[in-house]
Structures are given as C-alpha cells and as structure tokens.
Amino acid sequence: MSSATKAPNTPPRAAPDSPRIPLSIFNAPSQRLLALSAAAALQAYKLSKSLSLWSTHSQTRVLDSEIALYRWSIIDLLAILFVWWLRIPRLRFHKSIWIAAIVVFCALNWVLFASWKLPISHLSAYIVPTTLQSAFTFYKAPQEHRVRLKDVIGNRDKHLRGEHTVRVGGFSTAKLNPTTQSFCFPDSASAASSKHIAVPILFNNTDPLVLAYSVTPLNDDGSLGDETEVEMQGRELEKSRIGLVNDDDDDFFDPNHDIYNANTDELAMLPRGAGVSAPPRLQKTQNIRYIPLTSSALPPPPFIVRLKHVVDKGSELDARLARTEAIVVECPSAGFASGDPVTGGDRCVGDKVGLQLGVRSAGGASVGWSSQSPAGEDAKKLDNIGSTAYTTSQAHVRAVSTTTSIPINMTLERSGQYSLELASLQDFFGNEPFPSLQESGLQHAESAVHYASHPLPLVQFSACSAEEPVRLLEGKGMSAALGVNVMGVDASEGPVDVQVRYFDNPDLVVNSASHILNTQIATGDTHSALQVNQPGYYKIQHVAGKYCAGHTQIPDVCGVKTTPKPTIDMDIRTIEDCSGEVGIRALMTLTGEAPFKLAYLVEFGNEAKRVEKRIMSSRDELSLTPEREGKYKYTFLSLSDRHYRDIALGEKGKGITATQVVHPLADAHFAESSNKRTVWSCEGGHVDVNVEFKGSGPWTLEYQTTGTSASSITKPVTYTQADIRDRHHTITVPIPEEIDRLGGQFMISLVSVEDSRRCKKVLSQNDYTVQVQRVKPTARVFGVDRATILDGQTANIPVRVTGEGPWKVAYRHGGREHSVTTHTRQTDLVVDSEGVYELVGVHDAHCPGNIVQDEERFELDFIPRPLLSLGGEGEKKRTHHTLAPVCRGDDSSIHLAITGEPPFEVVYEHEHDGVREEERIASVRHNPLVTLDTDVAGKHGYAFSAIGDANYAVEGMRAGAVHVSQTVVERPWAQFKRNARVSYCLGDELKPRAHTPNPVIQLHGTAPWELELEVVDDSGSGRLVRVPGIRDPEWEVDLSPLTLNSFGAHRVGIVGVHDASDCVAFEEDVQAVEHGQKTTSKQNLVTTIDVAESATVVPLTRIEDVCVGDSMDFQLGGTAPWVVGYEWNDAPTTAKSKTSLFSRVAEEEGLFRITEVSHHSQQCPSTVDIRRYVHPLPSASVSEGDTYIEDIREGDQAEIKFSFIGTPPFTFTYEVRDILTSPGQTNIAQQRRENLPRVRSHELGRVLERHTVTDVMQHEHSIFSSLEGVWSCWIETSR
Template identity: 30%
Template sequence: MSTGTPRLNSAFPETPVAAPPLRQRRGNSPVRVGSVKQPSFTPKAPTTNPKPTDPSPSIVQTPTTPPPLIPEDVIDAPTQRLYAVAVFVLLQAWKFYDIARLYAADGDSISELWFCVKWLVLDGCFFGFLPILRIPWLHFAPMFTLCAIATFSVMDIFVSLKYQLPITAFFGAFWKLIYDRELSITERSVKWYDIVNNNSHIQGKYTVYLLPEGAAQINPESTCFCIGDTSPFVTLPIRINGTQPINIELQRIDLESGSAEMISINHKELKKLLKKAPREDEPQLRNLPYTVKQPGLYRLTRVTDVSQLEVRIYRSEALVVSCPKANLKISGSQKRDKCKGDMSDIAMEVQGLAPLQITYSREIKGKPTVFSVQSIHPEGFESPLLAGFNSDGTLTQQGDGTLTWAQRREIIVPLNESLASAGDWGYSIDKVVDGCGNTVDYNALFEDGDYVVPKKSSLSHRLMVHDRPRIRFLGCDPQTPIDLPKGVSSELPLQLVSVRDDAPYSVRFAFTPHNKLQSASEHSPDAVFKDYSMKGLAQAISIKEPGLYSLKSFSSKFCPGEVMEPSSCLVITPPEPSMTMESDEILDKCTGSSIGLTIDLTLVGSPTFELSYRLIKDGGAPVVKTLTIDRTRHQVRFTPEDAGHYAYEFFSLRDKNYANVKLDSKVNRVEQTVKPLAGASFIDAAPRKNVCIEEPVEFQVKMQGTPPLNLHYDLIHNGKRHRMSDKNITTSIHTIKTPPLTQGGEYALALTTVEDNSGCKIYLESEAKVNVRWQRPKAQFAPVEGKMHVRALEGKPVDIPIRLTGESPWTVRIRNADRDEPAKTFKFTGTNSYLTVNDAGTYYLEDVRDNGCPGSVAGADSTFKISWIDRPKLRLAESVSTTRKGDGFVRQDVCEGDEDSVELAFTGSPPFMVDYDITLKPDGSSDSKRSLEHSSHQLRAGLGVATVRLETSRAGLYQYKFKSLADGLYDNPRESLLKNPFTLEQTVHSRPTTSFANPSKVYKYCLDAGAGDDIIPIQLHGVAPFSLTINVKHFSTGKSDIINVPHVETNVFNFRIPNHALTLGSHAVSVLKVKDSRGCVRKTPTDAPHVMVAVADMPTITPHDTQRKDYCVGDRIAFTLAGVPPFAVEYEWNGVPMSAHNQPSQFIRVAEKPGNFTVTGLQDSASDCKVSVGLTSVVHEVPSVRISGGNIVVKGIAEGDQTEISFNFFGTPPFTFTYTRSEIAKKGSKPKILESHSQTTNSFSYSMFASQEGVYEVISIADKFCQYSAGKSGRKD
C-alpha cells in the first residue's frame, strides 16, 4: 500500500521518498553539538498485493535544477555568490566615480554620450552574463533579468542627462512618512494614521468553507528518530491534509516488551500543535509537530475532524529508538602506566540499534590516527536493516512481530593491541552510528567554536608507555678490576640508560667476597644476593667489601629492565705503600768538609707518591716539606746554603689509594753537619739604580760562608776602576755604600772575591749598574703676553704657564700669598705645563722635585698674579610712581589694559641681557600656590639704559623678579644670577563689567497695561559707586534714547524704562558705558549683549469651523490665533485643566479619545496679559463592530448546511454597516469580492445565516455622529 498522502488537485507534489541511509565516510564534517542525524527510513515492501480500496497517490517528479557553470567542487556556491556581488559593487563604485567626474566637468556632449553608452553596455553585459553562470540564489528568471537591464538603463540615461535630483524634498517626504506625528488634546505625540486606521473598530472575520474528504499520515518522510542524553525528546510530524482534526489517537509499541499503549491528543493540544505547525505552500496541508519522550514504534490509529467524522489514515509509522552510545571499558585494576611491548587491554562498549558503526581515534606522541569499525551486531542477529530492505509495508510486517531486532543492544568491541613505542598513547571515541543512521558525534559534542571542552573519562583514555631501562658496568669487568682500599667505601661504576627518569629503580646483585672466589669470573655456591633502591639515574651504589659483583635484575618504577654486558665487576684491595732509603754525603774539594747529602728512595705502592719529611736545623723547630714522586725509584739532593747541623726525618707516605701511611721517623732519619763555601751576591737579581749627582749609592749583598768574611769589589766609571774592600763581615746581609758620585753618567759596581776564616778565596761574578743624573731639576713661571699678571673673568679657570727641567714626573709646591692657607702640592708630567687656578691672588713657587731628585726654583720668575674683571650691575631708580619697599619696589596701581613701563640702568660691558620672572595672582583666586601663574621673560639691551613694559592685560597682583644679569663678558647663564635679586610689585585693577540677569528674556508689556511697570535687573562687577550710560533703541523708528545713571551704590541695579522711552513695538536695551570708584571705565561694543522689550496688543482665538461642535476621534480641532506668537493656550479636557505653550498662529490638536474639550484662556508672547474665553466642543467615539465576538472563526460545513454569523455594534444608534463575501484566497493571491451588502439597524446586535463558501467581513460601520471604513475613520457627513 502506498504511504503517500492523498492530495487535492491544487496541492503540491508529494515529496520523493528518501533513499536508505548511507554510512558516513571518514573525513566528513562533524555534526554540531549534540546533533543526531536522522535519515529517512523505508521498510521492505510486502509480497501481498495492495488493497483495492486504497487510492494510488499521484507522484509528480520535481524538475532538477541545472548545476552551476563552474562546478561547486572547484568553487563552492557561497564563494561564487560573493565574487558576483563583489563584481557588481565594484562596477557601481566605478559608475559613481564616473558620475562625479561627469557632474564636475564643463558638460560637453561627448562625455555625456560616452558615459551613457559605456554604462548601458557594462550593466547589460553584467545582468546578461549572470544567468549563464547559474549561480544558486542568483539564477534569476529571464523576465527579472530584462527588468533589471531596463531599470539600470533608464537610470544611466537619466544620470547622463544631468537632471538635478530634488534630494531635499525626497528626504523631507521620506522623513514625513516614517515620522508622521502630531500633538493630541492630551499633549502627547501621536500618529494620526494610527488613530484613523484603528483596526480595532472592525474586528472579527467569519470564514465558511465546504469540508472536503481529509487524510492523515504520521512520519510521511519515513524518518528514523532517536532519544538520548543530548536529545531527550523528538518531534514526530503528523501530516493533516484537507481537514480540521479535533482528536487524534496514536498507538505506541514498546520495543523491549512488545506491549502496546494508546495515546490520545485532545482538541486543546491540537490547537497548540496547529500554532506550532510550519506554514506550507498549500493551506490544506499541515504538519503537526508532536513531541514524544519514549522510544517505541508509533502509528496513527484514529483521527476525528470538526464534523465528528473519521479521517482516512494512510498506513505509516515512526520508529523511535534510543540514541546510540559508546564508551571505553577499562578494568578497575588496569594502570595508566604501561611498558613498551605490553598489551593495551582496552575495549569499547557500544549500545544502540544494531548493526552499529563506531569511529575512534588513537593518538601516539601527538599524531592521531582514525579507525572505523562497521557492522557491529551480536552473533546470529537478524534485522531488516542488514540488507537495506526497501518496502511500502510496515515494520511489523517484516516477519518479526515482536520487533526484537529493534531492541537496544550492548556489544563489547576489544581494542587489545601491542604498545610498540614509548610515549603518550591516547584512545578516544569520536562517533557512533546505529542501524538506521542516527549519529552521535562526540567530537562535535565537546567542541564550541575554537574552544574545546575535554571529553568525559568514559570516552577517552590515555596511557603512558614507558621504555624499559638498561643497566651495565662501565669500565669494570673481571679482566679490568677496580681498587677498593682497606677501610674505604667506594661506588660501583654503573651505567643506567633510560629515556626518562622513571625513579625509583631497583637493582639486585650477586656478591661473593674476594677470599671465597673460585675464579675471577665465577661466584661461589654461597654467594649473597643484595637489593638496592635508587632514587634517580645519577644516584650511586656504595660498597665496602672487595669481591665479585654481578647484576641479576633491574627495574624502574613502572617496568622491568634489561641487564647488559659487562654484568660483573671484580673489586680488589691494593697493598699499602712502603719505603726504603740509602744516603751518601757530598764533600768540598777545597776544604774536604761536607756541603750536602744524596738520598736514594725505593717505593712500593701505586704512583703518584707524596713523601712528607721534617727538616731540623741545629736542633731548632722542624719545618715540614713534601716530595711528589711519580715512580718507584727516586734520588733527592740536599745542599743547604747555611752552615749547621741538619736532620731529615721521613714520617708520612701517600699513594693513589692510601693517604697518610705512617713511617717510622727514627728508622727513616738522616743527619749531617754542613760547612758551606764562602760566597757573595747582590740580593736583587738584576741590580740597577738611578741616583742624583753628588749623592752616594747603597747595595745589599748576601754573604755566605764561615765568618768573618772579607769582600772585595770595584767601582768602574769612564774606563777607570777604583778598588774597594770591606773586611770582618759577620752578618749574612752586608750593605755596600759608595762615596758621593760627583760626575754624571753610568757606573758599574762589580764584586770580585770573598774569603772566609780558612783563607779560601772564592772569585765572584755579580755586578750592579748605577745611572747618575747630570743636573738637578728646576721650575719657574712663564709670562703671558710678556706680563706676569693676568686679569680674567670671575669664576673662570686660569691657566698659568710653568716651565720644568729634569725627569718626569715633577712634584711642585705652590702657595697663594693672598689666602691664609699652606702651600699645595701639584704633579706635572710635561716640561711645558700649566697650573690651572680658580682663585685670584699672587702665586709663589716654593720648591720642586722630579722623578728622583730635589730641585731649585728660579727666584725672579717664581711669582705670578691673578685678578678678576668686575661683574655687570643692574639698578632700578626710585620715582613718584615707583617706591622702595624692603628689598623690592612697588609700582603705582593701574587699570586693566592701561600702558605702563619701568626703566632699568646697567653697569658693565654691553650688550646686556636680563632674565626675570612674572608671577600673577589673578583677581578672585585663592591664596594657594596652585592659583599663581608663572612666566619667564628676557630683555636684551644694547646700551646702559632699557625700558621694561609691564603687563596689564589681566587684572591681579603682578610680581616681577629680576634674577640674572649677563653682559658681553659674563654671558654664561649659569653664572649670571644676581647676588641680590630684587622684585617689583604692581596691582592691576579689573575694569568694571555689566551683565543682564536674564539676557535671553523678552520683557513683555500689554499696550493698555501701562509702560515701565517691569524692571530690568543689571548686575555690576567692580567697586561701587558706579555710573552707567544706557541706550534704548526703538525698532519701529530706528531712533535711540540715551539714559545716564550717575550714582549706583549697589552691585545690582534695577533699571526701570522711563515712560517716554517706550512705544508700541520692540525695543532693545543695552549698556554703553560703566565706570567704578577706582576710575576704571569700560565701553561696550555695539554688538554687546542686550535685552528685548516688546509692547503688544491683546491676543484672540477663533475656531476654523465656527458652526461645528461635534467631532469624532481622529478629527483635527483647529483654531486661528491672533497676536504675537508664540502663544500659550489653556483648556480643559474632560474637566482636567491643561495648557499648551510655544504655539504658533495655528492651534491644532488631534482628538485622540472621546470627551469634552473647552478652551478657557489665551496668552501671547507680547506680555503676561491673559484673555479668558469659553469655546466648547464634544469628541465622540468612532463606532465599532464585532463579528462573532471579534474572533476569527473558520467554520467548515458540509455542502447544503448553513451557519449563523452574529454582529455586535458599539456607538450611538442607528448603525449602518456594509459587509462582503470574498473567496478564500490562495497563498500569494489577492482574494476576489464575490458580493457586498449594506444593512441598517437601531439595535446593538444583528445576526444572519450563511451557506455559501467564502470569507465574511465588515468593510464600513457608521452611527449617528461618526463612521469608519476599513482604513479610515471620520465624521459622518
């Protein structure tokens, strides 16, 4: 049987049946948050023939739209539309640019013609080429294209002719259209159009239609639905065609138990569903959105319309299942940390309508991979969804009346795989699809724009796969043992290899002591096993016993490790170091006495050795010394320079493994008595001295041998040798002193021989050099420009030339005789140097010394004098207007704006430059420093006298502070500050000012009320008393009256205009001049502020229609006002006093509501006089009519029946109304009026019977005073 809905002849074609759901390919765009795709579901056709009573629905194939010229896989449709619109906008922008050039040109016909032809072609080409592209949404009909080309062509021709567009009038009319508001009697802004077009006066509509034979169908698109966490309910479409249902009955079959329940939708619920139903192109066709919250199989069983007739039901059904769901199934004992090579031990639990499809992701080290598992169902599962059945029958006719195949299934999908690489592994479920295409996309569910919400723990799981660590010995094995000294602990040389520090680590060793080893690489049967824990890769394992250590096992915090080779380490104990020695004396050939000792050492141990011994001389305090020896045999020689008894005791030995091994110092002791040979040498290795002429020189010589000693030496100069000797020397350090050296040049002092007490003579080779200066240093002052006297600027440094002879550097002591202070020491490095001084006075050279010798000062040139040039001076002379006050001056007060100046006198070298500051304390300011205004100024004078112009532009207290003075010589700004700066003060009084208290006020007088009754307050600013000159100008004659006010004692003057100065019309009052008690005068300009005075007649008011007293709501009540606008109108509305101000010559108000309107008073702007009037009007309400109580009634009747239509009237009888019957319009078409009738009644109600199909409505209503037509109300003529 067909599942299509029967349609009227005018109905749209039936929607084609959707194809079976296709499985979504990997890579498709994700579904948005919580979305569930619900593809159409089409069951398998039955083998039985359709019943002959079911009509075959007509199916019309919808013509397919041709694809775009540019395929959408090249450029998608939105981008094509964007490009087309962009081209159109650019063309119009280019056109506006050409229009601006066209209207800015001189207007020759060639440019106008070219503009017209150019844009006719361009616009025509654009709109002509656009349909060829067949862009979706821009593929217009040919008629639309022709209209667009014609419209733009007319616009191009119009613009090319340079017509002037009335833009102002156009925008004025547009503004009037959108903001058409007027004042009502209640002084509110209302829209007159809304009042006169108040649709509430005619309410209700009665539609009568003849009921056709209707039909109903549930789920016409054969869609499969699902209910889950993200979609707790679904909406089932119930299609109603050609009927008005009042009751619907549904049957729901539970998928788990197979039980059925009935659901009834009453008339009240149907009304809500009809309101929610989307509008269709056919008025007879409605899709009711019925919401369900439970899974099951839903089908229509009964539909009753408004005529209590049962509507034909087309067999159809809606399958609602539980939305598919998936999660990762993790055992409670599983750990997050795994080892490389372990199994993942993860499974996916899938729930929903089988067969299911699941998509999951696996991420390894940040690189994701997507997998898909399809056709997930239990073993032996049978379902019409497996083979993609296509049928017009229902699901219960598929051979399984219990719908067991539609029940919710829970299936476990294992994901047990080997973890082949170390790093961060992650599993997450992306999407699950059930058997009828319902899709839950978990990626879209946890994404919100650019923000990603972490997935639930049941949807994702992460594993940390750790690499297996490795261990071995480094640099140690049975062939290469390591040493462990006795009583010392050491560290095993282990090498741990791990990708990351997975501490703690556990290590297990096998240990056999050294004395129990069977061989260097084999453990004894009773080997001991030891376990160690390491907190990191860098931690070492300490041992104290020698033996064989072997690695047995190794593991990290997470994984067991691998033991690499070498896995054994042999630890041995080295022997302690020892020493033996032999000694032999060294004898002198001349005397045969001992001069030293040779010791041969034999060492046992591991080099390098450190041998410590004590040196004891003549039984004195021992001196500890250490020998470093890098081999086992070594010879050492001891040859002391001084005579005496020496003992050598060896007491400690150290090698590579042992430290501080004690030796027997008594056994390892050697003694000898040494008598060294005579000798002498300079203490300095290369002795050389520079001395001054006529001074001796001394050298220290180190003596050696048995005293007393005799030393012989020669002094050599200019090829001459002078022999000298020093005898009976008993000290080890002897000083040689030469006679004064009287000649300059180089001397040589050579040691020749030395003898000891035995008479042995020893020849010497030491020699010292002496450089003797040729002369002593000198110092003297040099003249400047031939004089030993300089005049300079005060404070400026002065360089005194000084001449020096000798060797650099020189130290000179100089004293200033004019200052009571000792001489100062200066250092110079050049022969022509300068002494820089900052003080005046007479400078004396006292003494000089160069690099090594004292010198002399030239007496005649040892004195130099420095004196200062006088600084410039500034003086302000006293006068009658300038008097001295303390350290400053006070200038006579002046008025604001008056000219004033002072004269300054200078002493010094022109030109002069004076810097001074001006500080202003404005009138009326506070005494705080913030209120002061500061400014800096500068004055340049070429002569000894200059004039300073004083500031008088603003009122206040001025202070002039002269702070610095510079002239042609003293021109440094930092040094030009005056030692005694002086100030000048002057008070500048402000000029008096006037102002009107109400400058914008127009003082009004009634012509018959008398002039001069009102006052004009004038505010005066200054020091009283004041004198005023006031001008009164008459606009009617152009003449002016001058009024002098000689003595005003207050700051507010109430001016009364004299009677002779006022006439009928307008006047302007202004102040010409004001003077205060300090003599300051202010004249006001001709455009100064003034006040207006108006003298006018009494106002009047007259209605536009003097015969009319009755008005309707929406009418305009108008009056003509005579007088001086603006006016103030007083009136009463329903007894409530109201007023309207600033009214023009026409007073118009819209009657917004019914009531009594009475004008009570009128006042214009000429004066405060008010006219009492009493003009009364009555405003009536516009009549109203209600059809069927004002409701929109749609009544379906069978052909031949009739229905009653009632009318209710509101207003003042008698009532006259006109009603029409028009056809029921289709969507998009205008209804046609079939007939029209008018009726008159004195009653407030009226009824009639109708049996013809159509829409009955009232188009006009009138009562005794007013009438209303659909769209306009007004007074009844």
C-alpha cells in the same frame, strides 16, 4: 554673683544656628519634606515651561528663551538662598556646597532655555512616554478652559467596538510513533531490574477516551509470534498525557515533573528515525500522549507495538489510525575481552596484546573506540558489524540481535600508558547501548582496558672493560669495586637485579673456578658497586627489573688486574768543595706507576724537618746542600705511587739512613727587600747598604760601583772591605763624583766573598741601583697671568710644580701670605677676591725649591654689575622723576639708560590707588622703551628696583631704586540709563513719546556734549546720526526726523562722545556707575527697540472642516504678545498669546471664527474673518459591539457584520488575527459539551489579513469567510 541672680529671670535665647522655624511648631522631618517637595514641584513646572517654549516656532522664541533663562536663574537663586536662610536640620551644608548647587541649577537652566538648535519638541516625544504625555498635556478649548485630548476624543473602544471570533474544527486522527523513532530494552535475562520506555502517539482533534494497542514478539527468524492486546482507559490513560520517559515511575507521570513544560513543542523534541530529516512542528489542533512500557511486563525483545483503536472523548467515535508501528529491540552492547586472564596491568616494551571486541546488536552496528598511547590519541570506527548475518528478506529479521567478535592486536612499542575505550555504539535502528553493561547481553567484557608499558633496563660496567681493567691492590682483605650502571628505567621502577659470572681466563670459558655474583641496584639509583677480591674477568649474565627482564650493553665484561707495590733503589754520594763536604746527592731508580712521592727526614742538632719530594719519572736525582755548618742525618722514610700510599723503606720499614758533617761555602747578598734607592739633593754624598753573609767568618767582601751621570758614563770603581765578623753588616758606598754633582744613576755590585778558610766565591747576584736626584723643586704660574670673573664667583690660578710630592706652595695677596698643599704636579689655587696674587715659595717631600722668575704673578678682575637710570647724562643721578599728565588711553612711555651686557631684565613696581603690582621687562637694547599704564585714570607710580643682565641675575640695585610718577586724566563717556526694550510701529519717527518709557542716555564729563549714534535694523544696514549741543546729563533719545521703515528688532548704539575737555572718549570706553565705582559694561552702549508691523494671523492649513479633537493652528505675525479676538458659536472671546502659534482644540461640534488680531495693548490691530467648522467623530462596531465566538467545520462560512455611526460614505479597515489559546482555558469541544458562555478564551496573535473597504453608503456591511481567526475593525473614517 549678680549675673547668677539674674539668670532665672532672663528668657532663654535661641542658639544662633537654630532653625528659623522653631522645631516645636514644625518638626525637622516635616520641614525637610516640605522644602524638597516645593523644590521638586518648582523644577517640574520649569521643565514643562521649557518643553512648551521649545515646541513653539515663533520668531521671538530666542528672545523668550533668553528672558526665561534669566528669570529661572534668579528664581532658583532665591529658592536656594531661602532654603539656606531657613537653616533646616540636615539641609545645612558648607558654603561650597551651596555655591555648587547654584552653579548646577544655572547650568541646568542654560541647557533648558539656551538658544539651542536641537528639535527638543521632537526629542521629548521619545523621552517621555506617550501615555504620560497625554495624561499631563492640556490644550485650550474655544471656551478658554484647558482640556485633555484623551477626554475629548475618548479611547479606541469608544469608537471601535466588538470582535467576531471564527474557530474551525478538523478530523480526528491518531498516529503511533510519528517520528519513526526506535526503542530498545536490555536483554531480560541479564537485566537486574525493570526498565521503562514511552511510545508517543500524535492526536489531531482528538481527546482519547479509550486506547488499545498490541504487542507482538518476534521469533529468531524474524517471523511474528502471538499477539497480545492491551487496552487503556480511565486513570491509566490520564497518566500518558505528560510524555517523555523517566526511570522513576513514581514521578514520571507527575504533571509537576521538572522535564514537563506545557509550552514546549514535544513533537519537535522527539528523536527522529530514518527518513525524517527536519523536526516536525506541533500544530494547534494536535497533542501528544505516551504509552508507558515496562520491561518486566513485556516479552523479551524484540517485539512490535501497534495501535489498534482510539475512541474520541468529544464525539465518542473511533479516530482514524495511521498504519505505523514501533519496533522494540534488544539494546546494543559491546566490550573488550581477552584469552589472557590478565586483561590489563603491567607489560613490557615490545609485548603484543591480543583482544577481542565483542559486539551484540540488532541489524548490524557501528562501533567506535579510541586508543591512547605515548605516541598520541587515535580514534577508529567500524560500520555494518554483523550485518552479513541477515541473509533473508524477512520484514523484521533485522530486529533480531546477533553477536560478532572482532580481533584487535596492539604492540607496545614505547613505554607509557596504553588504553582502549569504547567511544560510540549504535545499532541498525539507531539505538545506543543501555547505561549498564552488566545488564546487557554481552558477558565477561569491559568497556575499557588499560596497560602500563614499562621500559627494559639496560645494564653495563662503568669505567671498566676487558682492555682497561680495574686495579686490585696487593694485601690481605683488599678488594676492587666494579661499577654497574642501569639506564632506560624510571626511578620508581626499581630495584634491578644483576647477575655477574667470574672467569679466570680471557676466553671466558666456564670451568671449576667460575662462579656467580649477584648485585642489586636500589630503587631510585642508577649505579651500584660490586666488590671483588680475585683478579680475572667478570661478565654480566642476566638483568631483571621490577616488571621486565633487561639487556646488557657494551662493556659487559670487566677485567681485574693485580698491581705490585712500588720500590726504590738509591745510590747516595757526598758533594765536596774546597771547604770539605757540603752535602749529599742521591741517584734513585723507581718501580711502580708515577707520580711518586718520596718522604725523608733531615735532622740537625735538636732540629728535625720532614720533607716530601714529588717524582714524575722512574729515574731521578736528589741533592741536599745545607746552608749551616754541622752534622746532618738524612732518613728516607716511605715511598708512594699512583696506587699505594706510604710504603715503608729500609729493613723492617725503618728507612734508609745517611750521616754527614757539612762545611758550607761562603756567600753574601743584599739584605734589603728592595734593590733600588733614590738619593736627593739635600742628602749626603754616600749611601749605606745592608749585606748578609753565610759560611764561616770573618769575611772579606769585594764590591764595585758603576753608573751614568747627566753627561757621561762613569768608570767602574772597586772597593774591598775585610775582617767582617757580623753576618748582618752595613757597607758605606761613596757616590761617584760626577753623579754626586750632576745627578744620575749608579749600581752597586757584589763581586766576591772570602771566608776564614780562604775559600773565595765569586758572586753573581742582582745589582743594587741608586738614583741620585740633584734637581731642586720649582713652582710657577702656568699659562695666562690675568682673568676676569663675575662678582661672587671663584677663579682657578693654574700652578705647575716639579720635584716629588706632596708640595707646599706659598703665595701673597693683599699684603698677606697664604699656603696650600697639593699632591699633583698640576694644581689650581681657588680664589674669590680681585687683585694681584704672587708665588713666594715651594717645598716638596724632600727639599725646599725655587720660584720660576717672571712666572710668579697672577691678576684677577671682576666684571662690573649693570646700572639703570633715566634719560640723558643730566638725569642719571636723579632717583625721582615726575612726568606730564596724559589722557586715559593715550600712549605714554619712558626710555631707560642701562649699562652692562645685554640682554637685560628690569623689575619694577606699579602702584595705583594703593594697589602694587610687580612687572618685568626684558630687552637687548641699552635704552629700552617702557610703556606706562594709561587705561585707568588717577595717579600712577613706578619704582624700578632690580636689574639683571647677561652676566648677573636680577637683584636689587645697590644705588637704590629709580621712581617715576604720572597722572592719567579721565575721558568723557556715555551710556544708556535704562536698557528696557521699547516698541514702535512701522513708519514711526524715533523720538520721545508721551506716556511711554523712552530710551535715556546718561552723559559724564564736562558739558556741552556731542553724541554720535548708529541705528541698525534686522538686515544689518545702519544709519549714523550726530547730535551736538547736549547740555542735559540725562538725555532722552530724539533722532527725528529719522523714520523706522522696516519691522523687526533695531539696535541703537553709542558710537562716540565728546565733551568740553581736550580728551576724546573711545568707543569701547563706556562705564556704568554702581555704588559709586566705575565698571565697564558694553551692554549699556546699545539699546534694542522693536518695530512691529500690523499684527496678522494666517491659518496653517486651508481645510475648513475639522473633527472634534483636531487642533486648529494659526500663525501670528508681528511682535509678541498678541491679542486675538474670535467667536465660538457666535459668542465673542478675547485671548492673549505670547507665542506666534495660536491653537485651539474643539471639544464639541460648532463654528470657530477669528475676527481680529493686534499687538499688546491693542497696538497695530488687523481685522480678519477665518472660519473652522467642527464635526463629530464617526464610530464603528463588529457584531453589534459584542465579543462573539462562532465555531464552524472545515468547508463552512461565517458571516461577520460591521455597523457604522456617522455620515456616509464610510471607509473602514478590518484585520484578522491568529488565535492564541491561553494556558488553563477550555477547548472548543469542552465548551460545546458543557454549554460554557461564548466569551473570549484566547489572546490575540499575529495579523493574518488586513483590508480596507471604501465607499460604504449603508450603515451596515457584511463579510463572509471560512478563515479561522479574530475579526475586528482597526480604523474607520467618514466624510
């Protein structure tokens, strides 16, 4: 409640994730824009610094690039952290993205500032456009301000001005039909509408004002008719400017028509006539107009068009006319025609088709057509068709059209589609047919004809011929089916009608009994059945398909033969024995065609059974002997053969009957399903066997036994048992004595049986076999009686048993009995405990057995596990060991004692400063050596906790871990406290200097110390210095009297350090102290000092005279940075340079003089006197700097004047370029008539000439020329 009352007085606190700059002061989009703009500006500045660095060739460029790499990486890191700290909305990313950004920018810095060997300064010239480079590239002027080169020297027009254009005009000409192309119109009598063509005219230096042409028709003999002249002017002439024909006269002359293009070379696009091989090119002074011709306003072709006169619009004079003409003839036409009214459609294979190819053309024609057939495609062509009709030498006689007819015959050899189609047609003048044949001069013709060739149906009888006739069964309404097959036609070319004639004689002579039968094979079927009911011969007379009449194939004659019904003749007799009649025997004689089937019925008391017997021959015997006594009735019902089924037997079809009283003979047989049995040792001395009797009882049975024992063959013993009244009786048969004792096999045989009528029957059935087994089952341990396994594994004790399975085997282990059941004679007892196993009993499927003596025991042992200890016998039981202290880096090791089978694997834990690490060692020795860690000072502990060998996997030691501890003592070490670079002059001693930072070495350990230092110069040669007795832990390097005799970078490195302890420092053991912890840093082992010679400056070129805008470049020698003193027009100036290249660009005329150069802070100065004289830039102009256009006629010359400003002698280069007239500009004549201003009305084209003129001593120079083009000054120089 108290918190609720205080809430209104508590000022709201900003959310922990809110932006650092409140959005009420600076909204989020503005913050993002400012941050991204600052980042972009920073990266642009970094890129410019990188390009500037790579463009220098200083000896310290590598060092400068490394410093820049570190500097910019820190700047980018601080910038990213600052943006992250601001928490700007939509610029707040996951920590991984910020880390990735830092990595990307550091990688970019490495690319820009690493010590690459690539020519970046040249590469940037290809990447950055020149205009962009010049716009953002600044140079220093001698006055120490920055200037752009384009501002100093200006653009090209500032020094090279003016141009002189010379245009040459030619003669006025006109030429009709310049490419001698041909033209054609369809026959006006057949044309349904007006057609249009356009005849081109080529003008040179002519803008036609009035144009007149004539049209002269040709007579049939080629002579000229009456000439008609047509004059065009005004709007009609303007229409003809566009050119190229189009069927639609409403838009054909529209300048906006799609087909028109002012930049298209119309002359090259025109069709070319005979004698014009290469396409002509339209020149600058030429243009093409067209005379539009309409068929409705002209006489019927052929006729001739000639140009009469042309008046030029500019000069109003007649143009020169070429003696050319355009001949317009009737367009060629061709087509297929036939005398048969059916020129296409369905035909049959083998038909011949006769066609006429009609061709109407002027001067003869070349016609080509293609034929398509099932065999493939073929193309044919005929030339000079109708050319023989022109027998006179009249000039234009070939322009008159003639008609020629060419016969074409075609045989349809295969079924399929056939077609003829015109492929090409061209007359003597090169004209092609008009698109519509109906408007041509050839009537009743088609450009293509198509035929469908159908195959001939082939018909024959199937499964029937005169030699193998069809069977016709007897009886009213019976018929036979004659199979008719058709071949050679497609399923869609049905139906097929077949006409069959009947003959009653094999000679196929037509008589009064002959008649015609018709059948039809439906569409899609290949078979039909013709039903007939008369025996005789049937012949296929005629076949008619849907399109074509067919043919017959063998067999085309089918015979029909009547087949009689089958009969049987039976002779039935009784079968008698001592007991009386026992059955009947029927002897049968059959007629018909096998196989036969006889059906009969057997009746006994109230039982009736129908039986069918299959008979394969015309004679057979049937014996019926019932097994039971009584009265039997046999009725033979029906007979069937191959053609007839169930023909009734006997009078009126009631069957053939026989009756008999049967007394069957006595019989006996074993009633059991199997005639084998086995008697085991634990069963009795006799065998019970079931016997089944037949006949009239009571019965007397005689049987005997015989067999084979283990040692001999037993004699047969006969037994007799009388007064057996039951049909199913069990006899008890004693086992022969020797077989009962030793075991073996004996057989029981039934000898004879006698019934109540004293009829005795000797039996010959299979014996009943009895196998007697008198051997008891046994069990024993097979093979080895001892085994050794790993602890935890299982062993198999091999046990072998005899008898009949399954067996139950009992054994004893550790005072307890166990039992297993097995179904095989060879089994294994699977055990996993060591000790002695003993078999005690066995029982098979029938009887108990015995254990084989001396083969009932098996002993199992385990392989011992590996053990680990340290040292000798006295230390095996110890689990904790402490070793003597050792210096850091010295070797320390222990020997382990291992029992087991190699190879061994030991796992132990290494603990130092609370950190534990698990380590593994592998060895094939029983006493492996373990190297202890001495790299880090402090207390180290080792716990050997697990071991494994060749038999056992690694696991913890059951006796407990073995512990080892050891202390590692720290070594003395030294490092440079400050690694800043120090500069010395050449010849100085390496010792501390006042008021200057000196390298300091920080020492650790026990005083006093002794240091070993090495000084290495740029050439790689080093000097070793030993400094003893150092007591101050921070020592300024003093190696005097060592003198620095070479300039460049020198490295001073710590080689070794010793202190008062017994431990000695290693060269690589140098550590730096950061936040109280020791970390290795090899950079602190070495410090670099720069030895500079006296600063020097050398000009890169020996030329003292330069022009305004030239760069004055000098090479500085020594150590960066430098201080350069120079004078500009006697005004002294001092400038600092961080790079070895010192450059200045003069923006005006004057004297530049370098007087002194020194290192930073005025170290090692040098006095020089280097001078550069700066001169102004020259300039040139054509036609006083203006754009001048001069028109001349062919043969005249124009004067081109050049003016110069500067110091003679002058050298200049001028060029002459082609004139490209821009679209929409007026031509020369129009400028002349309308007094238009003489300004440039063109674009500069290709360079026609370029020449250089030298040693011009005057400030003006003139050139006379009759060459057309644009003259301008290209480059100009002076002294």
